Structure formats: C-alpha cells, structure tokens
Amino acid sequence: MESFTELIHHVSDDSATNQQIAEYLSTHLRDVSFMSSADLAKQTGVSQASITRFCTAMGFAGYGDFVRTLQNVVREEWKAPERTVYLRPSLPEGADPLLLQEIANLEQLPEILESEAVAQLVDLVAKAERVVLxxxxxxxxxxxxxxxxxxxxxxxxxxxxxxxxxxxxxSPTPETLIIGWVFPRYPRVLLEWLEEARKGGVRVAAITDRWMSPAMAWADPALVVPVSNASLFDSYVAPMFLVNYLTRQVAQRIPVVRERLEQLEERDQRLGVYWTRPHH
Known part of the structure; x- marks a missing residue:
C-alpha cells in the first residue's frame, strides 16, 4: 500500500489535474476500488480522459488495470456489505467487471502452469501416502x-x-501432505491450523492468490493463482481450472490409473449410478 501511495504522489507532480486526482486518491483509495472511471471522474471534477492518462502515467494499461491492482491491495479489508456495490444494475464501461477479471486471470494460467511450484505440487501429490485438503x-x-x-x-x-x-x-505423520486453500479474507482459524500442522513436522503446501499472501511465510510450495473479487463474493474460475489440470498431471504419474478408472466405471455401471435413457 505504501508503494502504491508513493506512486500516486509521484505522478501528481506532472500537472494541476494530476494533483487534483492524487489528492482525492490519497484519502479515498478504499472507496475508489469500487468505482468506475466515470465515478472517479465525477468525484474528482476532471474528465475520464484525464483519469485514464493519470493511470497510464502510473504505469498501468488503463483505468481497468489500475483498479484491479488497487483491489488486490485493499480487498482483504472489504466486508460483505460493502460488496453490495456490485449488485448495481449499471455495469462500468458497459461490461461485467467480474467477467473481465476472470478473462484476465485465465490469460495468466499458461505461465502459472509452467512454474516450478506447479511441478513440485504435482510431484508431491503423486507420491504422498496421504493428501489432506x-x-x-x-x-x-x-x-x-x-x-x-x-x-x-x-x-x-x-x-x-x-x-x-x-x-x-x-494426527501428523511424515507421510502426509497438506494442501491449504488460502484465499481472502484469509480465515485465521485456517492459518493457525496449517501452522500448527507444519510445526508438527507435516509438509504443508498451499494454493493461494498472491505473493503477499500470509501462506508465503510457511508453505512449500506455495502456488499463486489469481481469484476475482469484482462481485458480491470472490469467484474462483482460475483455481477450479488449476484443480482439473493438477488432477490430469497427477494421473500421468500413476502407472495403474487406467485400470483404476476402468474398475470405477465398471462399478458405476453395475450400480446404475448414472441415468440412462430407457429402452422401449
């Protein structure tokens, strides 16, 4: 947050208009995280074009990029009642902000999937005797x-x-792997449980949302995958994809997985687990 504020003040020196925007941002950052560019322009008394130029001067691709970054900085302070702002019928800039965030998150996945943390987690899940989620x-x-x-x-x-x-x-055992799902607003009870397990000698990995997550202090590996916050509740499209990808990669490490799946399918068929169209 301090770095973010310093960047705002640095840009404020460029013009009187930028100073006007910076003065408002410096005391209303949390409120701005909910605003469209039109909202911010109205509050600061400048044009939307001036807001866009201010954001690009800060190094962002535009206002959307700026506000997403701001949301990531302040979102753990958001409370559920404040998120009712996302229930409003008028969508900023004519598009659903949640959809735009999810698209941006999915575009990050190729790089994430090639990371060392993903490779480590796949290896651990494939080899561990016991995996606790x-x-x-x-x-x-x-x-x-x-x-x-x-x-x-x-x-x-x-x-x-x-x-x-x-x-x-x-009960901790050396053969156990724990994978913690550590996402905002970071439940204290979860963090304390995971830390206690780690102190007991258990390997603790984590799937979390950013490099500033509290899981980074003790999880090994810590796999960072973004979640979307532009809604009443956080949305987990990218982590859901990651689960599917992780399962596929683990399956490739298990020599008898085909036989296992065939046995499960045979059992399901025998028990009539799935609906089938009746024959006449």
Whole structure:
C-alpha cells in the first residue's frame, strides 16, 4: 500500500489535474476500488480522459488495470456489505467487471502452469501416502471438487475443514501432505491450523492468490493463482481450472490409473449410478 501511495504522489507532480486526482486518491483509495472511471471522474471534477492518462502515467494499461491492482491491495479489508456495490444494475464501461477479471486471470494460467511450484505440487501429490485438503469458509467450497477429482485417480485423499473429524482429530505423520486453500479474507482459524500442522513436522503446501499472501511465510510450495473479487463474493474460475489440470498431471504419474478408472466405471455401471435413457 505504501508503494502504491508513493506512486500516486509521484505522478501528481506532472500537472494541476494530476494533483487534483492524487489528492482525492490519497484519502479515498478504499472507496475508489469500487468505482468506475466515470465515478472517479465525477468525484474528482476532471474528465475520464484525464483519469485514464493519470493511470497510464502510473504505469498501468488503463483505468481497468489500475483498479484491479488497487483491489488486490485493499480487498482483504472489504466486508460483505460493502460488496453490495456490485449488485448495481449499471455495469462500468458497459461490461461485467467480474467477467473481465476472470478473462484476465485465465490469460495468466499458461505461465502459472509452467512454474516450478506447479511441478513440485504435482510431484508431491503423486507420491504422498496421504493428501489432506484443508480450507475454511468460502474457499473451502472448492475442496469437495478437488477431492472428488483426485480421489478418482488415487487413494488417500482426505478433506479437513473446521468441525470435520479430519480437522478436529488430525494426527501428523511424515507421510502426509497438506494442501491449504488460502484465499481472502484469509480465515485465521485456517492459518493457525496449517501452522500448527507444519510445526508438527507435516509438509504443508498451499494454493493461494498472491505473493503477499500470509501462506508465503510457511508453505512449500506455495502456488499463486489469481481469484476475482469484482462481485458480491470472490469467484474462483482460475483455481477450479488449476484443480482439473493438477488432477490430469497427477494421473500421468500413476502407472495403474487406467485400470483404476476402468474398475470405477465398471462399478458405476453395475450400480446404475448414472441415468440412462430407457429402452422401449
């Protein structure tokens, strides 16, 4: 936040208009994180073109790039009632901000998937005797999907969320890998549980949203994948893709995965798990 503020003041020296914008930003950054460029122009008494020029002078591609970065800086301070701003019917600049964020996040995935952190996590999940997926509050809703997918290709997948048996009675073993789902607003109960497990000698990895995440201090590896915040609740399209990708990569490391999937399919067919059109 300090670096962000310093950059604003540096640009303010360029002109009287920029100084006018900077003075408003310096005391209203949190409010601006919810604004469209038209909103900010109205509040500062300048044109939208001036707002765009100010943002590009800061080094951003435009106002959209600026406000997304600002949101990433301040979003852990947002509370649910404040997010009702995203329920308004008029969409900034004629497009859904959540859709634009998700598209931008997906465009980052090729580089993320080639990272060393992803390769490490795939290797750990493929080799660990026991893999515990741990999370709390809204981001833990990703875990059942991850557990279902990974549970199809290997045994030993467990889910630990507050109040579950795996959470309340967790017993650390050297063969265990914990993957923490550490996303804003970063539940304290999750961070404390993961740190306690790590102190007990368990390998703790994390999937988190940015390099400033609290998970970076103790997770190894820590895989950074962006989430979108331009809505009433955070959206997890990129992390959901990552789960699917991770499952595919782990499956490639398991020699008997085809036989395993064939056995599961045979069982499902025998039990009539899936609906089929009746024959007449």
């Amino acid at each position: 741990a999370g709390a509050r809204i981001s833990s809703t990703l875990i059942p999907y991850a557990a279902y997918c990974l549970g199809k290709v290997r045994n030993g997948i467990e889910v630990a969320t507050p109040g579950s048996v795996a959470w309340d009675n967790f």
